[in-house]
Amino acid sequence: MVLEKQFGEADARAALPHLKFDDNKFTRGMCELIVGGPEFPGAGVLASLAANSLAAGYVTTYTWKDAARAIRAKQPSIVVRKPKEFLTRDHTAAPGKPKAVVIGCGLSPDDEAAELVLAALQVEVPLVMDGGALAFMNRADVKEALVTRAKNKFPTVLTPHAGEAARLLKAEAERCAEQESLFDTSDPSWQWVHERGEQYAAADPKADPAQAAALIANAYGAVCVLKGPDTYISVPGFVQESDEHTVLVVTEGTPALAKAGTGDVLAGTIGSFVASGMALEAACSLGVFLHARAGRLAGEALGELCVTAERVLHYIPKAVCSLA
Ligand SMILES: NC(=O)C1=CN([C@@H]2O[C@H](COP(=O)(O)OP(=O)(O)OC[C@H]3O[C@@H](n4cnc5c(N)ncnc54)[C@H](O)[C@@H]3O)[C@@H](O)[C@H]2O)[C@@H](O)CC1
Ligand SMILES: Nc1ncnc2c1ncn2[C@@H]1O[C@H](COP(=O)(O)OP(=O)(O)O)[C@@H](O)[C@H]1O
Numbered sequence: 001m002v003l004e005k006q007f008g009e010a011d012a013r014a015a016l017p018h019l020k021f022d023d024n025k026f027t028r029g030m031c032e033l034i035v036g037g038p039e040f041p042g043a044g045v046l047a048s049l050a051a052n053s054l055a056a057g058y059v060t061t062y063t064w065k066d067a068a069r070a071i072r073a074k075q076p077s078i079v080v081r082k083p084k085e086f087l088t089r090d091h092t093a094a095p096g097k098p099k100a101v102v103i104g105c106g107l108s109p110d111d112e113a114a115e116l117v118l119a120a121l122q123v124e125v126p127l128v129m130d131g132g133a134l135a136f137m138n139r140a141d142v143k144e145a146l147v148t149r150a151k152n153k154f155p156t157v158l159t160p161h162a163g164e165a166a167r168l169l170k171a172e173a174e175r176c177a178e179q180e181s182l183f184d185t186s187d188p189s190w191q192w193v194h195e196r197g198e199q200y201a202a203a204d205p206k207a208d209p210a211q212a213a214a215l216i217a218n219a220y221g222a223v224c225v226l227k228g229p230d231t232y233i234s235v236p237g238f239v240q241e242s243d244e245h246t247v248l249v250v251t252e253g254t255p256a257l258a259k260a261g262t263g264d265v266l267a268g269t270i271g272s273f274v275a276s277g278m279a280l281e282a283a284c285s286l287g288v289f290l291h292a293r294a295g296r297l298a299g300e301a302l303g304e305l306c307v308t309a310e311r312v313l314h315y316i317p318k319a320v321c322s323l324a
Contacts, residue, residue, distance in 0.1 A: 002210045002238060007248040012289040013323045015282045017055055017273070028057025029099040031275035033268065034086055034116050036067030036106045043106025043131060043264040045070045046309050050268030051102065052078050053316050054290075055276035060098070062086040062116075067106070083116060091123045100126045102271035104133025105264040114139075121145035121156075126274045128157045129222075130267035134164045137220065138171040150221025150236070155280045158216065159225045159267055165205035165212055172219040173200035210247040214238035223280050225270065227263060229253055231288045235281050248285050252292035254307075256299035261309030266291045269316065293319035 019028070031051045036044015044067035052059040052075050060079040061071055068080045081089075091098060103120045107113040109132060117136050120127055122145070136142045137158075149156055160168055176197030183190035200219065205212040205226060213226040213234035226232040231250045238245035269291050273283035294315035298307045301315075 001241060001244055002214045003244065003246045004210050004232075004249050005246050007233070007250050007285040007289060008252070009289075009323070012286055012293075015278070015286040016320070016323055017276050017278060023057070025057035026095040028055065029275035029277055030058040030060065030096060031056035031271050032086070032091075032098040032101045033059070033061045033105075033271065034063070034083060034101070034103040034107070034120060035061060035264075035267075036063040036071075037108050037113065037132065038064045038066065039108050040106030040132075041067035041070060042261060045074060046261050046264040046313065047102060047105040047130075047268035047271070048078050049075055049313055050265045050316065051272040051275070052268075053313065054269060054272035054320075055278075056100070056272040058096075059272075060096075083112070086116060087119050091125070098123070098125050098275070099277060100128065100271050100275035102128040102130065102267055104130040105267050107132030109135040117142065118145060121149060124152070124154050126155045126157070126280060128159065128267055128271045128274060130159045130263065134158060134160055134168065137168055138174070143175070143220075146220050146222060156220070156222035157225060157270060157274070157280060157284060158220060158222045159227060159263070159270065160205075160216070161227045161263060162205040162209075165209075165216060165224075165226050168216050168220070169200050169203045169205070169212060172215075173197050176200060210234070210249065213247055214245050223284055225266075225284050225288060227266070229255065231292070233281060233284050233288065248281065250285060250288045250292055252289055252296065254292070254296045254299050254304065256304035256307035257292065257295040257312065259308055262291075262295065262312055265309050265312050265316075290316060290319045290323075293322060297322065 048061040213224045213232040217224040217234040217236045233248040270287035298311045298315040
């Protein structure tokens with residue numbers, strides 16, 4: 001049974017990290033992003049600026065020409081490198097070892113992005129997968145890498161909207177159908193896999209988002225942040241109906257957030273808190289809450305029709321101050 005628990009203002013206030021007197025840019029956490037492909041440079045700019053506006057002490061973005069130029073012009077404090085450098089760089093060496101990697105905002109489903117996604121999955125730090133990175137989840141090598149990460153306790157976060165969530169559920173239902181064919185129907189394993197496949201095929205992210213988030217989290221061994229009018233955050237652990245599993249829900253959102261690019265801002269926001277060393281579920285919930293609060297504050301100040309992803313970004317510091 002999936003239970004819902006509200007993550008509200010008091011929870012966000014309690015979760016908000018505070019700086020230590022002797023913190024430096026490295027102790028505050030390095031957040032690396034692989035975002036902003038040639039087709040969608042804007043998404044990379046929004047995610048990078050959001051990550052740099054919050055808890056992480058150091059932001060490095062691996063991106064292509066157009067996004068690189070825009071990020072350098074908007075926030076020169078962000079270090080910008082070429083995507084290929086992510087493949088060759090040593091991600092284990094201090095002091096520049098990342099504490100979180102964000103991948104996917106504005107990536108297209110091509111071979112170059114696939115190579116980067118597979119490389120990011122190998123890096124032994126928390127990984128946030130958004131947008132274009134979620135398009136690779138039906139690949140066997142990506143699924144295998146996710147399972148290995150989960151086994152080795154390297155956490156992953158997936159941030160689907162309802163459309164992406166439906167595709168993640170469908171991919172898992174198809175995997176179950178394939179597995180099912182390996183067993184004889186009289187084998188108890190056949191029954192187990194068959195029922196699991198039916199459960200995934202029937203799940204509906206819009207009709208029952210809490211259940212959908214819990215199923216996705218379990219299938220991919222990752223924290224699932226299922227975005228929508230309300231946003232649901234589930235850790236893995238919900239395997240069958242008899243499990244009592246709690247999913248957090250943030251209801252602070254506003255339809256003013258229904259605008260291209262706001263999801264990219266959220267991915268950077270979550271990445272920044274993850275990089276600061278927060279526990280994953282808390283980092284995701286706090287990120288979702290502050291993003292929603294920023295949208296709300298922007299709507300109150302500017303009119304809800306006039307909120308853009310850039311304006312959500314602008315209101316994030318005010319959202320943080322509203323918790324003080
Ligand atoms: N300025 C930019 O550069 C922007 C780039 N973006 C990036 O562009 C890439 C592609 O994103 P697009 O925005 O083109 O499309 P999406 O990948 O978000 O949407 C693809 C399909 O999913 C479905 N869908 C989308 N939102 C849904 C919802 N809330 N509920 C149900 N179904 C839904 C629709 O059928 C849609 O055709 C992503 O990597 C994204 O990060 C977007 O974030 C928009 C802004
Ligand atoms: N009607 C709504 N009410 C509240 N929040 C919404 C609504 N529609 C979208 N959002 C929020 O806006 C963001 C949209 O993200 P996403 O769909 O990934 O957009 P994009 O890919 O364009 O960045 C999510 O954080 C989602 O929760």
